[in-house]
Amino acid sequence: MSRPVDSVIEAARAFLGERITTNAALREHHSHGQDTQTPVLPDAVAFVETTEEASQLLRLCHEAHVPVVPFGGGTSLEGHVTPVRGGITVDVSRMTAIMQVSQADMDCRIEAGVTREQLNTHLRDVGLFFPVDPGTSACTIGGMCATRASGTNAVRYGTIRENVMGLTVVLADGRVIRTGGRVRKSSTGYDLTRLFIGSEGTLGLITEVQLRLHGIPEAMSAATCQFPTLRDAVETVIAILQVGIPVARMELLDEVQMAACIAYSKLEGLTATPTLFFEFHGTEAAVQEQAQLAEAIAVDNAAQGFRWATDAAERGKLWQARHDAYWACLALKPGHKGIATDAIVPISRLDEAILGAKQDIEASGLTAPIVGHVGDGNFHTVILVPPEPDGLARAWELDKKIVARALALGGSCSGEHGVGIGKREFLEQEHGPEALAVMRSVKQALDPRGVLNPGKIFLN
Ligand SMILES: Cc1cc2nc3c(=O)[nH]c(=O)nc-3n(C[C@H](O)[C@H](O)[C@H](O)COP(=O)(O)OP(=O)(O)OC[C@H]3O[C@@H](n4cnc5c(N)ncnc54)[C@H](O)[C@@H]3O)c2cc1C
Structure with missing residues (x-):
């Protein structure tokens, strides 16, 4: 007997042609994101190219109660795109106008x-x-x-x-x-x-x-600044934000992350100690003023001087190294997977959150570099999962400790990665049962048949 999803695939062929497919390699590619959740194959993958095609396809899925999983680049980190109940993954990556x-x-x-x-x-x-x-x-x-x-x-x-x-x-x-x-x-x-x-x-x-x-700002300049301790770096961040210097970027890398980036991105002239990466945007005069103020605060907090990257190529190399931080972590221990934590706290609690996370990492015996958008109170640890039977459980335990501290400090379990599958268990604690019930009512109102990306955000 034909399943409802097979009827949808057949009907959708009329307007998508070969762009709805059951090809094994494409289904595998769409069975996971960049995460450690168990992959699940969708029944088919559809590459939509217009709003009208997406509308026709979703109408068919709705009528047949077939799950639909939207898919962009597949880079999400919490199992967001895993089609836990099968169905059709709708890939919009060809909509590039x-x-x-x-x-x-x-x-x-x-x-x-x-x-x-x-x-x-x-x-x-x-x-x-x-x-x-x-x-x-x-x-x-x-x-x-x-x-x-x-x-x-x-x-x-x-x-x-x-x-x-x-x-x-x-x-x-x-x-x-x-x-x-x-x-x-x-x-x-x-x-x-x-x-x-x-x-x-x-x-x-x-x-x-x-x-x-x-x-595009008239002037931009980037700098790095290294510290003897993580505490000095974090206190510099808090002071810069409290004074109100409008930094464009302010990123923290601990000594483990710095060692990873120096090796992976071939950064020269930097050592493996806690480091802040800065960027300032504005007019020439504004950039100079912001940079001088930030430097004075950093020096007050034991910084070992600013190192400027003024030309575009040097700036680009620095920020490329920051953007490659995740891959640099994975390169530290080939064969290990990475779990990226994403805690965020109010700025005034950043030192407690990061220094506490550091203690948790040390106690766990795992390798987990710290890197973060500390200007927002947000930081990541990339927990490298040992390839042993209890490796994943140990990594999740560490993730939970970091989340628990962030929540206790008035923060959130995710500043930017989202909930997906991995963070569902923390939502009630973070938002409270009533707020979660309102979220469920919104879902029920807009998707009464529960076809859109089922199994995400809510535990059941
Ligand atoms: C190395 C690395 C670094 C990262 N750094 C950051 C970072 O600094 N900041 C950050 O925020 N994230 C970061 N991420 C996570 C990830 O890149 C983001 O979550 C990103 O927004 C996901 O976009 P995507 O197109 O890949 O979405 P996907 O992974 O394809 O999908 C993510 C979720 O969005 C839904 N979705 C996708 N497209 C649509 C659509 N058109 N309509 C409705 N729903 C849709 C999916 O169903 C899924 O639930 C990083 C990931 C990696 C691998």
Whole structure:
């Protein structure tokens, strides 16, 4: 007897042709993200190229009660794209049109499969840029919206949430809505745009995004600054933020992460001690003033001087090393997988959170470099999972300890990676049962048949 999913695949062939496929290699590629959850094969993968195709496909799946898993670049870290109940994975990575760019309004409208590098290459000649920069260039802007992503620039330019003005979304039953618009503010109705930002493919499939853009700053300069202890580095961060210096980027790497980056990215002139990477944006005079103030605070906290990277090539090398930090960690112990923790706390509690995490790592006996967007109070440890039978359990135990401390300090279990499968168990503690019940009601209202990315965000 034919299964409902087979009927959907057959019906969808009428408008997708070969772009809906049961090819084994493509199903395997779509069975996991960059995570340690158990992969599950989707029954088929569909590569949609228009909102209309996505709408037709979702309508078919809705009618047949077939699960749908939206898929962008597949770079998420918490099992977000694993099709735990099978069904059809809808891949939007071929939707790469940049439909409109307005220099005057500093905004653009793009399809959801565009990556930030594609967009920034397109924008280069108009003097604008899109600042949200997760540590991998393979993610799509639709996926970034769905995970409420951020990156090294968030301390100055905000996360994806602050940079999305509107969306086109295909709902579970195939209806298409446009949310938000092109104005900088509006006080009409519920903020549906923000509802879909961070919804992890559980409320709708995003096909188009209206983005806010920024002017390329007149001047930029980057610097590194090394410290004898992690505490000195963290206290420098807190002081810089409390004084209100508008740093564009401020990233912390502990001595283990520095050793990894020096080896992986061939960084010269730096030692394996706790280090801050800075970037300052603005006019020539503003950049100079910000940098001098930051340097004075760092020196007060035992910093061993600033090392400037003023030309674009040197700056690029530094930030590429930061973006490659995850791969540098994995290269420390070939054959080990990595679990990236993502705790975030209020700035004033950052020292307790990071120094406590350091103690937990040491007590665990595991290798877990610390690297973080500390300007936002957010830091990661990449826990290297030993290839022994109890390796994964030990790594998860360490992750739980770091999360527990962040929650106790008034923080969150995830600053930017999202919930997926891996962080579901912490949601009730973080938000409380009533707030979680409201989230469930929203899900029920928009996806009453539970077809959109089932098994994510909520435990059951
Ligand atoms: C090396 C490395 C570094 C990273 N660094 C960062 C970082 O600095 N900051 C950060 O925030 N994240 C980071 N990440 C995590 C990841 O890149 C982000 O979560 C990213 O936003 C995922 O985008 P994606 O296109 O790969 O989405 P996917 O992994 O394909 O999907 C992620 C989730 O979004 C849903 N989804 C995808 N596309 C759509 C759509 N069009 N409509 C609706 N739902 C959709 C999926 O169903 C899934 O739930 C990193 C990952 C790696 C591997």
